[in-house]
Structures are given as structure tokens and as C-alpha cells.
Amino acid sequence: MTNFSNNLINDFPEYLFNKINTQKLEARKNGRDVIDLGYGNPDIPTHSLVVDKLIESAQNKKNHKYSVSKGILGLRSAMKNRYKRIYDIDLHEEDNIVNTIGSKEGLTHLLMSVLDKGDNIVIPDPSYPIHHFAPLIAGGTPIKIKCLDVDQFLNDLTEILNTKKVKVVLISFPHNPTTLTVTQEFYDRLVFLARTHDFLIVNDFAYSDVFFEGQRPPSLLNSDKEFSHSVELYSLTKGYSMAGWRVGFALGNKEAIQSLTKLKSYIDYGTFQPIQIASAVAINDLDSYPLEVSKTYKERRLLVVENLEAFGFSVYASDATMFVWAKIPDFYEKKSMDFSLEILKTSNVAISPGIGFGSEGEGFIRIALVENKQRIRQAMKNMQIFFDDKI
Numbered sequence: 001m002t003n004f005s006n007n008l009i010n011d012f013p014e015y016l017f018n019k020i021n022t023q024k025l026e027a028r029k030n031g032r033d034v035i036d037l038g039y040g041n042p043d044i045p046t047h048s049l050v051v052d053k054l055i056e057s058a059q060n061k062k063n064h065k066y067s068v069s070k071g072i073l074g075l076r077s078a079m080k081n082r083y084k085r086i087y088d089i090d091l092h093e094e095d096n097i098v099n100t101i102g103s104k105e106g107l108t109h110l111l112m113s114v115l116d117k118g119d120n121i122v123i124p125d126p127s128y129p130i131h132h133f134a135p136l137i138a139g140g141t142p143i144k145i146k147c148l149d150v151d152q153f154l155n156d157l158t159e160i161l162n163t164k165k166v167k168v169v170l171i172s173f174p175h176n177p178t179t180l181t182v183t184q185e186f187y188d189r190l191v192f193l194a195r196t197h198d199f200l201i202v203n204d205f206a207y208s209d210v211f212f213e214g215q216r217p218p219s220l221l222n223s224d225k226e227f228s229h230s231v232e233l234y235s236l237t238k239g240y241s242m243a244g245w246r247v248g249f250a251l252g253n254k255e256a257i258q259s260l261t262k263l264k265s266y267i268d269y270g271t272f273q274p275i276q277i278a279s280a281v282a283i284n285d286l287d288s289y290p291l292e293v294s295k296t297y298k299e300r301r302l303l304v305v306e307n308l309e310a311f312g313f314s315v316y317a318s319d320a321t322m323f324v325w326a327k328i329p330d331f332y333e334k335k336s337m338d339f340s341l342e343i344l345k346t347s348n349v350a351i352s353p354g355i356g357f358g359s360e361g362e363g364f365i366r367i368a369l370v371e372n373k374q375r376i377r378q379a380m381k382n383m384q385i386f387f388d389d390k391i
């Protein structure tokens, strides 16, 4: 009988985090109180003004029809104004902005609309899993570059560019999982390379609004004001805590944005209009909310870092994201997956093994700061038991 699943999907490996997830669910079924710091699913609610606007707009039957796949003008204008206000960048709402179903869908369809079969695309390793798979879905050939240090990343990229033709370089700073951040100068250097070797830079900017100490992460587009070689993916998921709403944008290079807009117009009719209207309220009126959300993540981060360091981890210092990335102490000789499974078993805490983000993530763990401080304190106490046994 025919196997109605294609070779591409058949060949995708089992999602590495499934192992942890399955055991977490099993433990919960058995009545254990598992504290989940594995999955980066924000627990902070969306602002009430946005929820109220959604309810109000949903009650208007005019909003029940198909919307516009590229996003309503009011939403694209809100983004245009935000980029001007925050970064002093001039985007055109028709040429340079398209609404996406979060940055995850946006990235995948963007790559499908810019890559031809076999085109080389550079991706950082470790990376958020879709960064490994979207290039394959789009028919590209991924070239992985170790990304545990940003200068090293640029050096390695420069070497590759000297020997290979690359169509796209995918980056994502502030970075998940490593929490690495970059300066505007990093983007200046990257844009210089892009102009020299003629490739498109795609920056997944999902953590643009989660930052501490006033250190707002720079935008790639500020180093390429005409967007000749750059696209940025922006998202309301993390900064505005709107994960389930699925609202993101692709911004920048006109040909790439128009290509994505065209592809999307064949595939869908756009996000439910009340969600778009409510999202415009978030973008226009709530600049201060991501700062509040960030403050919460920062407080949680301090708690985790203090404890992990006491357990013997080396923690990556960072002023952004909702994660902690840490090197497992040397006395633990097994792999990051074993470590995560043991922590789940002994301490009822779910964490992500670094290997789940790519081979360069081996030896690390990622903790997502998605439980309140009391639960995080409890998680750290639970983990203490594991380390008391070892030290």
C-alpha cells in the first residue's frame, strides 16, 4: 500500500523534546507535580486592553468575513509606526511589511518564497528547531555554523563565503537557546558581507522586546536602511505575551516581502480580523507592556542563575530573552538528554537538553523562565536534592 507521507517528512527525526514531554506527561498522570521549565510557552497574560479589543471586535459581524492575507492596513501601519518610533526605521506598509502567523510560519513561508531547490542557507547551531527544518521544507541546503560566540560565528561565516555561494544567512538575536545578543556593529559587519557576497540576511527577531537594563536589542534593519539585503521577522508572542494569538510580521527587503505576500495570498485569507485589530492596539498603545513583561523575566532569571551557579553550572550572561543557557558541570559525565531526564525523574523539573537545539548544544541545558517565582524557587530546591547527591 502507498505510504501517504512524503520522504521529506518521513525523514524528519523524532522531535528530541518529545522524550522529555512524554515522561513529563507520564509523571503528571502519576500525580507528580512537575514544574515545566522546558517549553518556552509564555505564562504571562496578554494585556487586558488587547483582550477587551478582541471581544469588542469579535462582536461586530463585519469582522467575521475573510480578512486580508497580508494583514489589514491598520495593522501594517501600526508596525510601520512602531519601527519608526522605536528604531527610526522607515518601512513602507505596502512594500516592506506583511503580517504572518507568528514568526515561525513567517520564517518557513519566507524561505519557501526566496530559496530555490538546492540553494545554500547558513543556519546557526544550536538553534530554535524550526531554523533547522524550515530550510529543508523550503528545499534549501543548510550549512550549519557553530553559534556559541558571535565573533566566532562571523569568522566562520566569512570563511564559508569565500568558498561557497550562499543565498540566505539565517540569524536570530537575541538568540534562543543561547541568549547571545549582538551589537549594531555586528549587523554592520554582516550587512557588509551580505553586500559583498550578495546574500539575504533573515533575522528572526522574536526576542526583540524581551531585554533588561535598558539594553534594547538593535534591529538588523538599522544597518541596512534601504533593506537591500535584509529581512527581519518580528513577533508579538514574547514581548507582548501573545503566543496563542499567532501574530508576527516579515519586514524589509521589497522583493522578498512581495514574494512572501504572493505565496501567502495563495495559501490563506489572513488572521481573524478581530485578532488583527486587537494586535494593532497592542502595537500602537502599549509600548510599556513589554518592559513590564521583561522585568518579570529578569527577576526570574536572577533566581535561576544564582542557583545554577551554586550547583556548578557556567551560565551565559545575558540581558535578553526568557531563557537561561548553562553548561552542565564537568562532574556530570553523561549527555544533556540523560541529565534532563534524570532531573525530571529525581526533581520533578522539566528542562530542555542542549542537544535538542543541534549538535553544538550538547553539554548545555536551557531553562525557560515560564513559571512564577514561587514555582521557580521550588524547582531550584528540588534540583538541589540531585546535586546534594553528587557533590
Ligand SMILES: Cc1ncc(COP(=O)(O)O)c(C=O)c1O
Pocket: 040, 101, 102, 103, 104, 105, 128, 172, 176, 204, 206, 234, 235, 236, 237, 243, 246, 247, 248
Ligand atoms: C527564535 C524563535 N523564533 C520564533 C519563535 C516562535 O515565535 P512565534 O510565536 O512568533 O511563531 C520562537 C518561540 O519560542 C523562538 O524562540
